[in-house]
Amino acid sequence: MAKIREAGAATTAVDIGEMMNTFANDIISRAVSGKLFRVEGRNKLFRELVDNNSVLLGGFDLENYFPSLANSLGFLTRWFLRNRVHETHKRWDELLEKIIRDHERRKSMQGHDQESDFTDVLLSVQQEYGITRDHMKAILIDMFGAGTDTSSSVLEVAMAELMRKPWVMTKLQSEVRRHTPEGQETVEEENLASMAYLRAVVKETLRLHPPVPLLVPHLSMADCVVDGYTIPSGTRVIVNTWAISRDPELWEEPEEFMPERFMDGGSAAAIDFKGNDFEFVPFGAGRRICPGLNFGLATVEIMLANLVYCFDWQLPDGIEAKDIDLTEVFGLSVRPKEKLMLFPKPRGHHSMQITEAGH
Numbered sequence: 001m002a003k004i005r006e007a008g009a010a011t012t013a014v015d016i017g018e019m020m021n022t023f024a025n026d027i028i029s030r031a032v033s034g035k036l037f038r039v040e041g042r043n044k045l046f047r048e049l050v051d052n053n054s055v056l057l058g059g060f061d062l063e064n065y066f067p068s069l070a071n072s073l074g075f076l077t078r079w080f081l082r083n084r085v086h087e088t089h090k091r092w093d094e095l096l097e098k099i100i101r102d103h104e105r106r107k108s109m110q111g112h113d114q115e116s117d118f119t120d121v122l123l124s125v126q127q128e129y130g131i132t133r134d135h136m137k138a139i140l141i142d143m144f145g146a147g148t149d150t151s152s153s154v155l156e157v158a159m160a161e162l163m164r165k166p167w168v169m170t171k172l173q174s175e176v177r178r179h180t181p182e183g184q185e186t187v188e189e190e191n192l193a194s195m196a197y198l199r200a201v202v203k204e205t206l207r208l209h210p211p212v213p214l215l216v217p218h219l220s221m222a223d224c225v226v227d228g229y230t231i232p233s234g235t236r237v238i239v240n241t242w243a244i245s246r247d248p249e250l251w252e253e254p255e256e257f258m259p260e261r262f263m264d265g266g267s268a269a270a271i272d273f274k275g276n277d278f279e280f281v282p283f284g285a286g287r288r289i290c291p292g293l294n295f296g297l298a299t300v301e302i303m304l305a306n307l308v309y310c311f312d313w314q315l316p317d318g319i320e321a322k323d324i325d326l327t328e329v330f331g332l333s334v335r336p337k338e339k340l341m342l343f344p345k346p347r348g349h350h351s352m353q354i355t356e357a358g359h
C-alpha cells in the first residue's frame, strides 16, 4: 500500500500485474522463511526462480510442433534446456538449503524468537512423517510455483474487470468502505467477513478467468465411466475448467462479468468453488484439489479490499474502459498479455484538496 501511495503522490501509473506479483511472492516468502523474508534480497531471488520455473515448465517447445526437427535442432534445444534446468535447480537448492539451515540453527538456540513459519512447521513434523530434506525443498518450491502467479493473476484480472465495469467498482468500494471502521487506515482480515459482494467479485473473476484453466494433468488410476464415456485406467485426463465455467447450459449470460449472480437470490447463489459443484472448479476437486485454496483466497480478498478501499483508480489518458484487453498469455497458469497500468488516487484526496483550497 505504501508503494501505491508513493505512486499516487507522484501521479505515476502503477503496473498492477507487477505490483500484485511482488505482493503474492512476498506473502509466500514470508510464510516460508519468516519475517526476515527480505534478508539478502531473498524475496527477489525467489521471484526470479519462480519465473524461471514457469518458463521451463510451461514454455513453448519447438519439437512439439515440428517433430521433424527433433533430430537436427533437437539436440541443440535439449542441450540448452538441460543446462537451464540444472542451473535453476542448483540455485533453488542453494537458497532453500540456506533457509532450512538458518531455521535449524535458530531452533537449536535457547530463547529464540518463538514466531514460527512454514519451514519451522515442516522441521517440527520431520521425524513423525519421515520427511526428508528433498521432500521439504520440493514442498517449498511447490508453494512458490503454485501460489504466486495464481493469486496475482486473479488480482490483476479482477482490477481489469472492475475498471471495465465502473458501476461494479463503485458498488464494491461502497461495501468495503461501509464495512471498514471509520478512520481505519487499511482493511483488516476481521473486516472481511461481512463483505459478501467482495466474495462475489472474487468468485466471478475466478469463473471467467481461472488462472489454471486446464487444472493440472491427472492420470486415471482405474477404469471408470463418466457421463457415459469409458475412461480406461492410465489415461491422461485434462479438465477444461475455463470452458465449463462459460458453458451456456450451466450459466446465465456466461460471457458477462456479473458478480450479482453469486449474491443471495442470484442464479448461482448456491454454487461454490470448494470442489462440490462441478460446474465451478477453479481450484480443482477431489483429493488433488488445491491445498492452498484458503491461503490463496485470503491473499486475494485482503489485497483487493485494500486496493479499492484506499484508492480510487483511473485509466491513463486516452485509454477507455472498452480498450482494456484481457487476452491471456500461454503457460501453465495464465495472466493477461497486456499490462494493466492504472493511476491510484488516494481516497479522500479530492475532499482534502477542497478543504485546503477553502482555507
Ligand code: HEM
Binding pocket: 028, 142, 143, 144, 146, 147, 148, 150, 151, 154, 210, 211, 212, 215, 216, 217, 281, 282, 283, 284, 285, 287, 288, 289, 290, 291, 292, 293, 295, 296, 297, 300
Ligand atoms: C487463487 C489462487 C489459486 C488458484 C486459483 C489455484 C488453483 C489450483 C488448481 C486448479 C490446482 C490443480 C488442482 C487439480 O488439478 O485438481 C492447484 C494445485 C495446487 N495448488 Fe493452488 N491455486 C491457488 C493458490 C495456491 C496457493 C496460495 C498455494 C500454496 C501456498 C497453492 C498450492 C497448490 C499446490 C501445492 C497444488 C498441487 C496439489 C496436488 O498436486 O496435489 N495454490 N491449485
